[in-house]
Amino acid sequence: MMAQTGQSVCRNKRHSIMFYQMYELNHAAMAPMRAYADAMRLAFRNPANPMSHTPFGRSLAAGFEVFERTTRRYGKPEFGLNETSLNTGKVSVHEKVVWSRPFCNLIHFERSLPANHKPDPKILIVAPMSGHYATLLRGTVETLLPSAEVYITDWTDARMVPVSEGRFDLDDYIDYIISMLHALGPDTHVVAVCQPSVPVLAAVAVMEESGDTFAPSTMTLMGGPIDTRINPTGVNELAQAKPIEWFEDNVIMQVPWPLPGFSRSVYPGFLQLSGFMTMNLDRHMIAQKDFFMHLVKNDGDSAERHRDFYDEYLAVMDMTAEFYLQTVDTVFIKHSLPKGEMMHRGRKVDTKAIRNVALMTVEGENDDISGVGQTEAAQTICPNIPEDMRHHYVQPKVGHYGVFNGSRFRAEIAPRILDFARTHARGNKAKKAQPKVIEGGRSD
Known part of the structure; x- marks a missing residue:
């Protein structure tokens, strides 16, 4: 019984280590698609493009921006208090x-x-x-x-x-x-x-x-x-x-290579963010839908408020x-x-x-x-x-x-x-x- 428990714990820890690596690999694999979506966003928002003045063109631009923002990693924001x-x-x-x-x-x-x-x-x-x-x-x-x-x-x-x-x-x-x-x-x-x-x-x-x-x-x-x-x-x-053993076995992971903290045991920020998001998932989904509609309607102020909030909210760090x-x-x-x-x-x-x-x-x-x-x-x-x-x-x-x-x-x-x-x-x-x-x- 003890041997089985020990094997289970080892499996959990191996899975935790691999999970962080898979997260990093997935983010890297999405990079070309993010770049494409950003390029298309710019193309369909360019005033020189006749489609940028149509609801269909704005819908495409909005969709590309929502995709790019949903799949990107948000870096540490600036205080910006000058x-x-x-x-x-x-x-x-x-x-x-x-x-x-x-x-x-x-x-x-x-x-x-x-x-x-x-x-x-x-x-x-x-x-x-x-x-x-x-x-x-x-x-x-x-x-x-x-x-x-x-x-x-x-x-x-x-x-x-x-x-x-x-x-x-x-x-x-x-x-x-x-x-x-x-x-x-x-x-x-x-x-x-x-x-x-x-x-x-x-x-x-x-x-x-x-x-x-x-x-x-x-x-x-x-x-x-x-x-x-x-x-x-x-x-x-x-x-x-x-x-406490549950937390150690299920949410603690090792930082993957080539990050400076390689092999350090951490509670990843992206894991904690998923917990934050699921607490109010309906609210966040409605916010994304509203953001899309603000972009389609050219409501720049509302769209910018959304960007400001989520640029901060989605920027997370490991502990x-x-x-x-x-x-x-x-x-x-x-x-x-x-x-x-x-x-x-x-x-x-x-x-x-x-x-x-x-x-x-x-x-x-x-x-x-x-x-x-x-x-x-x-x-x-x-x-x-x-x-x-x-x-x-x-x-x-x-x-x-x-x-x-x-x-x-x-x-x-x-x-x-x-x-x-x-x-x-x-x-x-x-x-x-x-x-x-x-x-x-x-x-x-």
Whole structure:
């Protein structure tokens, strides 16, 4: 029986390895057809072609474009934030890498500020490492830029990192955050969007317990899975339904040659994207149909909005197998952080040690990825943060992405984040007597 089980596992792993190779071969085999479709698209959209002015010609051009976009691989998008608006007018913005490791670059959106400009809050945005690039938070950065010095974690596609650079797991993720906070210096405000809420909270707990003077002034956790036992979503239930061995046997693959990360074990981005797509498959199919009709009707603005959204949505990256499996096991299966059982480098993560870092939690009323209450759980497991240094906000009528992007984020959530950062900046904090700490409970 054990021998049969072992053979089955080996077969699964061989199939997983071959699956990634077949994906790459299929993409390469489609290249001539994509090139042909793109050429035909251009031919039937050329004003010199009489058919481009007819519904039939536009239908052909639209069909070729839909085919080309459906079969292409989407590369890493650009942030494209070249300027921002201050009260005094527009200023230029330049991306600058201020910290770098094999699996991440820290980007500073450096503004060309006038000499008399007062210092703004220094905000570190920790982007999710969950399949999409950090550019998914372009709107988040753009909204905060007029009022803050903004930094963001630009995670690297694992398939582009050679095996010689070593592993990257959840412990490394926490270490990266701590190292970034050291690089940015005191009075930094950290904002974690979705998945990084757990490692950011753990990093702050580790820093507070060790008396690290570079612990941030505030941390804002947005739509994060702090305790997925609360109001579980479909994503949470899937993780709970399978043992960790199932994930290891079925979704972990090796990067094929000739990519730089050849033979590195990863959770492929294209596999995760297929999961995203199937969650709302009907919506995506309708969007493709609408895109086709917009092209036929020469509705350029609507077609461009479709391109912008899917250029970002379909650009995915691989995650290292060890990070993915450790995150699934720690966050979604064992619920280690809210249980007080999470470990970092062999030491228990004690969230009760957090006393000096102000905590803000933000949730979306209609979030179908991190249910309402999951992020707010951070308020409960950090009982020794004084009441006047904590805030929880639920944004009505938004889903997961509305928590960090869109009109309601710009109008309702971002101003609260900025106000919270200014209020609890170390330079603005009046000296207070240390509160009496209650073991296992909140301070008096």
